[in-house]
Amino acid sequence: MRKIQIALLLSLGAAPALAQSNAELMANDHYTRSHDYDLVHQRIVVADFDWDSTSFRGSITTTLVALRPALDSIVLDEGALLENTAVTDRRGRALRTARHGDTLVVFPAAPLAFGDTIVFTIAYRGRVKNGSGLTYITTDGLPHRPRQIWSQGEDHDNHYWFPTFDFPSDKMTWEVVATVPREDMAVSNGRLVSDVTRGAMRTLTWRQEQPSATYLVSLIVAPLVKIHDSWKGIPVDYYVYRDDSARAWRLFHVTPDMIDVYSTLTGVRYPWAKYAQTTVADFFGGMENVSATTLVDWLPDGRAYQDRPWYGWLLIPHELSHQWFGDYVTTINWANTWLNEGFAEFMPGQYWGHKLGAHAEQDYYADEYREYMQIDRRRPMPLASLGSNNIYPKGALVLEMLRDYLGPERFWASVHRYLTDHAFGVATTDDLRQAVLEATGENLDWFWSEWIYQAGYPQLDVAAVYDSTQHALTLTVKQTQDTVHADSTTPRPDMPASVRPDSSRVKFTTPAAFRMPLVVRVGTAAGDVTQRVEIGAREQTVVIPNVSSAPTMVVFDDGNRVLKSLHFDQPTAWLATELARDDDLWDRQWAIRQLGARTADSAAAAALAGAAVHADYYLTRVDALSALGAFPAATALPPVAAALSDTSAAVRAAAVAALARIGGPQAVALARGAWTGDSSYEVRAAAVSALVQLDSAGGRDVLGAALVEPSYRDAIQNAALQAIALRNDTTFIAALDSLVGPSRNAVYVLAALGARGSAHALDLLAAHLDEPRRAVRGWALEAFQYSLPRPLALERLRAAVDGLTHADTKRAVQDAIREMEAQPAR
Numbered sequence: 162m163r164k165i166q167i168a169l170l171l172s173l174g175a176a177p178a179l180a181q182s183n184a185e186l187m188a189n190d191h192y193t194r195s196h197d198y199d200l201v202h203q204r205i206v207v208a209d210f211d212w213d214s215t216s217f218r219g220s221i222t223t224t225l226v227a228l229r230p231a232l233d234s235i236v237l238d239e240g241a242l243l244e245n246t247a248v249t250d251r252r253g254r255a256l257r258t259a260r261h262g263d264t265l266v267v268f269p270a271a272p273l274a275f276g277d278t279i280v281f282t283i284a285y286r287g288r289v290k291n292g293s294g295l296t297y298i299t300t301d302g303l304p305h306r307p308r309q310i311w312s313q314g315e316d317h318d319n320h321y322w323f324p325t326f327d328f329p330s331d332k333m334t335w336e337v338v339a340t341v342p343r344e345d346m347a348v349s350n351g352r353l354v355s356d357v358t359r360g361a362m363r364t365l366t367w368r369q370e371q372p373s374a375t376y377l378v379s380l381i382v383a384p385l386v387k388i389h390d391s392w393k394g395i396p397v398d399y400y401v402y403r404d405d406s407a408r409a410w411r412l413f414h415v416t417p418d419m420i421d422v423y424s425t426l427t428g429v430r431y432p433w434a435k436y437a438q439t440t441v442a443d444f445f446g447g448m449e450n451v452s453a454t455t456l457v458d459w460l461p462d463g464r465a466y467q468d469r470p471w472y473g474w475l476l477i478p479h480e481l482s483h484q485w486f487g488d489y490v491t492t493i494n495w496a497n498t499w500l501n502e503g504f505a506e507f508m509p510g511q512y513w514g515h516k517l518g519a520h521a522e523q524d525y526y527a528d529e530y531r532e533y534m535q536i537d538r539r540r541p542m543p544l545a546s547l548g549s550n551n552i553y554p555k556g557a558l559v560l561e562m563l564r565d566y567l568g569p570e571r572f573w574a575s576v577h578r579y580l581t582d583h584a585f586g587v588a589t590t591d592d593l594r595q596a597v598l599e600a601t602g603e604n605l606d607w608f609w610s611e612w613i614y615q616a617g618y619p620q621l622d623v624a625a626v627y628d629s630t631q632h633a634l635t636l637t638v639k640q641t642q643d644t645v646h647a648d649s650t651t652p653r654p655d656m657p658a659s660v661r662p663d664s665s666r667v668k669f670t671t672p673a674a675f676r677m678p679l680v681v682r683v684g685t686a687a688g689d690v691t692q693r694v695e696i697g698a699r700e701q702t703v704v705i706p707n708v709s710s711a712p713t714m715v716v717f718d719d720g721n722r723v724l725k726s727l728h729f730d731q732p733t734a735w736l737a738t739e740l741a742r743d744d745d746l747w748d749r750q751w752a753i754r755q756l757g758a759r760t761a762d763s764a765a766a767a768a769l770a771g772a773a774v775h776a777d778y779y780l781t782r783v784d785a786l787s788a789l790g791a792f793p794a795a796t797a798l799p800p801v802a803a804a805l806s807d808t809s810a811a812v813r814a815a816a817v818a819a820l821a822r823i824g825g826p827q828a829v830a831l832a833r834g835a836w837t838g839d840s841s842y843e844v845r846a847a848a849v850s851a852l853v854q855l856d857s858a859g860g861r862d863v864l865g866a867a868l869v870e871p872s873y874r875d876a877i878q879n880a881a882l883q884a885i886a887l888r889n890d891t892t893f894i895a896a897l898d899s900l901v902g903p904s905r906n907a908v909y910v911l912a913a914l915g916a917r918g919s920a921h922a923l924d925l926l927a928a929h930l931d932e933p934r935r936a937v938r939g940w941a942l943e944a945f946q947y948s949l950p951r952p953l954a955l956e957r958l959r960a961a962v963d964g965l966t967h968a969d970t971k972r973a974v975q976d977a978i979r980e981m982e983a984q985p986a987r
C-alpha cells in the first residue's frame with residue numbers, strides 16, 4: 162500500500178503486558194491472532210450491485226480444516242451490515258449460526274476432528290457503509306469519473322463485503338465470480354477463467370490458484386479498457402478509463418522491465434499468473450492486491466513527465482515490489498508490517514539505481530531520509546513495533562544500509578533465502594534475521610537490536626583537530642541521541658499532544674550508542690587518506706595517521722553508509738571542497754546546508770553558485786539554489802538567473818522559488834518570464850507562488866489566470882488556491898465557487914476564507930451541502946468538519962440541516978453534528 166501521505170497504521174491487539182520488551186513481544190508473536198482452523202479456499206460470488214443503496218447480493222463457499230479436536234464452532238469475521246439469508250453445508254443442510262457485531266459463528270452439524278475438512282456456503286444480502294470494504298462511486302456529472310466500485314482490504318476491511326478470516330496470518334486460494342452490467346469490466350486476482358455475456362449482464366470468473374492473504378482479495382467494477390502487455394509470456398495488463406487509453410502505455414509500459422529487474426535481483430521469478438494494474442477514482446494511492454494492483458486514476462499527460470511524476474517514480478515500482486514482499490511472503494501480523502512496506506519502499510531505489518545509476522539511487526533515498534527525519538522528530542519508534550510510524554522510509558533506509566554493509570551478493574542471497582523459505586507463507590522479522598544468518602553465516606543480532614527493535618538513529622557530533630607535527634587528524638565523536646525521551650512512555654516536551662504516548666503502551670528504547678563501521682576520508686594536497694573506523698561508544702576519539710599536510714576536507718562516513726544526522730563544524734574551504742568533489746548526494750546536501758547558513762561568507766556563496774550551475778546531478782543544483790535564496794541579491798541572482806534555463810524542470814522550479822526569497826524588480830521580471838514561458842507545470846506553479854509573494858498588486862492577474870489553467874494534478878491551480886488562502890483574498894470567492902466540483906480543493910479554500918470571517922464564503926459552502934452532485938456534498942461536509950473552528954461549523958450545520966433535501970447528506974450532517982457535540986472542548 163502506498164498513500165500520498167503517511168498515516169499511522171491502525172492498531173490491532175490487546176495492550177501488551179509491560180513486562181515484555183518490544184523485541185520480546187515481537188519475537189513471541191504477541192500480535193498474531195489465534196484461531197482454530199486453517200482457511201483453505203473461498204469462492205466469492207457477487208452480483209446485483211446497486212449504487213444508490215451501496216448494496217449487492219453475495220454467496221460464499223468456504224473450505225477450511227479444523228486445527229483442534231472437537232471443533233464445534235467456526236468463528237469468521239463478517240461485517241454487521243451483511244445479512245445472511247442461508248447457511249448450508251455441502252449436502253444443502255442448514256447450519257445453525259450466531260452473530261455478534263462483526264463476527265459470525267457457524268456451528269457444524271457435528272463437531273470436526275483435528276484435520277477434518279468442512280465446506281459450507283453463506284448466501285447473503287450485502288450492504289456496505291460506503292468506503293468500508295467497498296467504495297461505490299457515482300459519476301455526479303463530474304469529468305473523468307465513470308461510475309465504479311472498488312474494494313480495499315488492508316488492514317482488515319475485506320470482511321465488510323465477504324465473511325472470512327480477516328487477518329494476514331492464514332493464507333488461502335480463492336475465486337471471485339462477479340456479474341456486472343455488460344458495459345463494465347470486473348477485475349480481480351489471478352487468472353481469468355471465464356467471461357460470459359448474457360443479455361445485459363456479464364459474468365467474469367477469476368481464480369487465484371496460489372495461496373495469499375485474505376486482505377489481498379480484490380474486486381473492481383468499472384467501464385475499463387484493457388491495454389495488453391506481457392513479460393516472458395505472463396500477461397501484464399493495464400485497465401484504464403477509455404479516456405485515458407492514450408496515456409496508459411507511456412506510464413505503465415515500464416512494468417515488464419521492472420518485473421524483470423525484481424525477478425533478477427531477488428532470484429525469484431514473478432510468482433503470479435498475471436499482473437494487472439487498474440486505475441480507479443478517489444483512491445488514496447496504490448494497493449498491492451495480489452496480481453491485481455489498484456491505483457489512483459492520475460495518469461500523467463505528456464508534458465507532466467518533465468516533472469518526474471511520483472506515479473512512475475515511486476507508485477508503480479512500490480506496488481509491484483509488494484508482489485514479492487507482502488503478497489508472496491506476507492507479514493504474519495500488523496506489527497511486522499515493515500516487512501511488507503519497508504521492502505516495497507526500498508525496492509524502487511534498487512530499480513532506479515539499476516537503470517539510471519548511483520545518483521538516481523541516492524536521489525531516491527534522499528526523499529526517504531527527509532520523510533523519516535520529519536516523522537522521527539514527532540515520535541521515535543522502532544521499525545518492528547505495533548503501529549510503527551516509520552515503516553516506509555526507515556524500512557527503506559535500513560535495508561539500504563544492510564545492503565551496503567553486507568554487499569550486494571550477500572544481501573540478495575539473504576533476500577532470496579527469506580523469500581524462498583517462506584514462499585506463499587507468512588514471516589516475522591526474526592525470519593528475515595534468520596535468513597541473513599543462514600545465507601551469510603553472519604550473526605547481526607546487534608544490527609537487528611539497534612535498527613529494527615529499538616527506536617532512533619545515531620545523532621553524531623564530530624570535531625576535528627589536525628596536528629601538523631604528528632601528521633595526524635584527531636576526531637572526537639559523540640553520539641547525542643536522546644535516550645531518555647525516546648521511551649514512548651515519556652513524552653518529549655516538544656511533542657504535540659496528539660502524538661504523545663500513553664502510559665499503557667510498550668516501552669521503546671533508543672540505543673545510547675549505535676555500533677557502526679564506517680570510513681573517514683581526509684583530502685590533502687598529496688591525495689586522499691581513508692581509514693576504516695568502528696564507532697560504538699557514546700563518546701570516542703579516532704586518530705587518522707599519515708595525514709601529511711593540512712586537510713582540505715574531511716568526510717565522516719564516506720559514501721554515507723550509515724543512517725545518521727551529523728553535526729561537524731568545518732571551515733568553509735573544507736565544505737566547498739567536499740561539495741565540488743564528493744560524489745554522494747547526501748554528503749553534498751549536508752555540505753550545502755552548512756554553506757547555506759553562511760550568508761555573509763563570499764566563499765560559501767561562490768561554492769553554492771558553482772554547484773547551482775555546474776553540479777553533475779540535478780538534485781545538487783536544486784539544493785544549491787534553495788540555499789542561495791537566503792543570500793544577498795548581488796551574489797545570488799546571477800546563478801539563479803542562469804539556472805532558469807537549466808534542462809531540468811526541478812532546477813528551474815527551485816530557481817523560481819529562490820527568486821521569491823531574493824526579491825526586487827529583476828526577480829519579478831524573471832518569475833514572470835517563467836510563468837509565461839516555461840513548459841513545466843511545476844515551474845509555472847512555482848512562478849504563481851513567487852509572483853504572489855513578490856508583487857502583491859501585479860500578482861492578481863496571474864492568480865486569476867492560474868485558477869483556470871489546466872495542469873497535471875492541478876499543480877498550477879493548486880498554487881493559486883494556496884495563495885488565495887494565504888492572502889485571505891475574498892475577491893476571488895465567486896471564481897472559487899465556480900471551480901467547486903472539478904476542483905475539490907476549491908471547497909477547502911472557501912472554508913479557509915469562511916474560517917477567517919467571510920460569511921459569503923460560508924453561505925456558498927453551505928449551499929454545496931444541498932447540490933445534486935453526491936461527491937461534492939460529501940466534500941462540503943468534510944470542509945465543515947475539518948477546516949472550520951468547531952463552534953462556527955456547528956452553528957452553520959445546525960442552520961442548514963433541516964433544509965437539506967438529500968437524505969444521505971442530511972443523515973451525514975446529523976451524524977457530524979452529533980460527533981462534534983460529543984467532542985470535548987479544546
Ligand SMILES: [Zn+2]
Pocket residue numbers: 162163449479480483501502505
Ligand atoms: Zn505499500
